Amino acid sequence: MTAPEAKPRPTIKDIAQAAGVGVVTVSRALNDKPDVSEATRARILDLARQMGYRPNRHARFLKLTHNPTIALVIKGIDNPFFQQMLDTMESIVRERNHLLTVVKVPHWADEVEEAITVVDEDLMAGVIFLGGSFTHDAKIFEDLHVPFVMSTVPRLDHVPDGLYSSVSIDDRLEAARAVRHLIDLGHRRIAVLGVPSTDESIGLQRLLGYRRAMADAGLDVDEGLIRSVPHDRSDPYTYEHGYRLAQALLSERPDVTAVFAIADVIAIGAMRAIHDAGLRIPEDISVIGFDGITLGEYVEPRLTTLVQPPDVIARLTCQILFDQIESGPAQHVFIPGSIRAGASTGPARDDGARGALR
Numbered sequence: 001m002t003a004p005e006a007k008p009r010p011t012i013k014d015i016a017q018a019a020g021v022g023v024v025t026v027s028r029a030l031n032d033k034p035d036v037s038e039a040t041r042a043r044i045l046d047l048a049r050q051m052g053y054r055p056n057r058h059a060r061f062l063k064l065t066h067n068p069t070i071a072l073v074i075k076g077i078d079n080p081f082f083q084q085m086l087d088t089m090e091s092i093v094r095e096r097n098h099l100l101t102v103v104k105v106p107h108w109a110d111e112v113e114e115a116i117t118v119v120d121e122d123l124m125a126g127v128i129f130l131g132g133s134f135t136h137d138a139k140i141f142e143d144l145h146v147p148f149v150m151s152t153v154p155r156l157d158h159v160p161d162g163l164y165s166s167v168s169i170d171d172r173l174e175a176a177r178a179v180r181h182l183i184d185l186g187h188r189r190i191a192v193l194g195v196p197s198t199d200e201s202i203g204l205q206r207l208l209g210y211r212r213a214m215a216d217a218g219l220d221v222d223e224g225l226i227r228s229v230p231h232d233r234s235d236p237y238t239y240e241h242g243y244r245l246a247q248a249l250l251s252e253r254p255d256v257t258a259v260f261a262i263a264d265v266i267a268i269g270a271m272r273a274i275h276d277a278g279l280r281i282p283e284d285i286s287v288i289g290f291d292g293i294t295l296g297e298y299v300e301p302r303l304t305t306l307v308q309p310p311d312v313i314a315r316l317t318c319q320i321l322f323d324q325i326e327s328g329p330a331q332h333v334f335i336p337g338s339i340r341a342g343a344s345t346g347p348a349r350d351d352g353a354r355g356a357l358r
């Protein structure tokens with residue numbers, strides 16, 4: 001059952017519209033400033049009470065503090081894609097006369113619970129969550145009393161939209177696009193290197209996108225071609241995991257003709273394993289990744305990947321956070337991805353199965 005939509009918190013813009021006055025007038029009335037008639041002030045204050053307006057103490061905090069801080073809570077600080085976003089975010093935060101503090105969170109931890117524990121609400125003006133789970137309980141957001149934005153995390157199931165903001169691509173949709181690229185090249189035995197079905201990160205959404213593409217093409221999903229790291233406390237988004245998953249896949253399923261990796265780091269690790277097995281990319285096996293990290297353009301062959309634009313996501317994330325700090329409403333934005341064609345994908349080989357590894 002879908003959770004009820006939370007009623008957005010009214011802003012001074014809403015009060016201004018209801019009162020038929022300007023935002024500046026409302027701000028002056030609420031902050032007991034001069035140049036507002038007593039009748040207008042009383043009407044505005046009465047409307048504010050009726051509408052349930054609550055002053056945003058963080059917006060006031062910004063005006064009183066010289067260098068307020070934004071907490072950047074990262075799940076996967078070594079992820080090269082996140083590294084591409086850091087410079088943009090830090091530049092924007094500094095332009096707004098804020099400081100950026102980075103908080104590293106393990107892959108297996110709940111990033112919101114971690115933030116509640118480590119974020120000092122009296123010192124932090126806002127929080128950006130970079131990476132994370134998509135299966136939070138709505139109650140936990142009520143315990144985080146600072147403006148925040150979920151970045152690279154899609155809209156959350158069973159959490160009212162008004163409780164949080166988000167900026168991301170549609171991971172399930174874009175993963176399906178990546179797999180369709182392989183299907184269009186004639187591949188049918190397509191493996192996916194990813195995360196277990198019990199995972200709560202965006203990796204599961206990308207796995208669901210793989211299943212969707214196969215189903216849409218009328219292809220049966222071979223469960224033996226779905227590979228993942230054990231569900232333990234290690235970070236699955238690494239070159240090493242990609243290498244190990246591909247090693248096992250090549251040994252057990254020599255008939256595979258293509259690999260969809262849920263992240264470029266996994267794809268690049270898999271490419272190393274394929275080369276070490278004496279196989280050619282894409283003549284023997286095609287490989288497509290997901291993210292669009294810079295390194296993918298410099299491996300041999302150049303990696304074909306589904307690109308999510310880091311600069312666009314970073315800028316929109318910061319924009320929405322600062323809007324919320326100024327009492328703006330929650331917002332949810334999906335950014336389209338795109339296929340960056342490299343040399344790691346090609347037509348499926350027509351010999352049926354590769355047989356023994358060279």
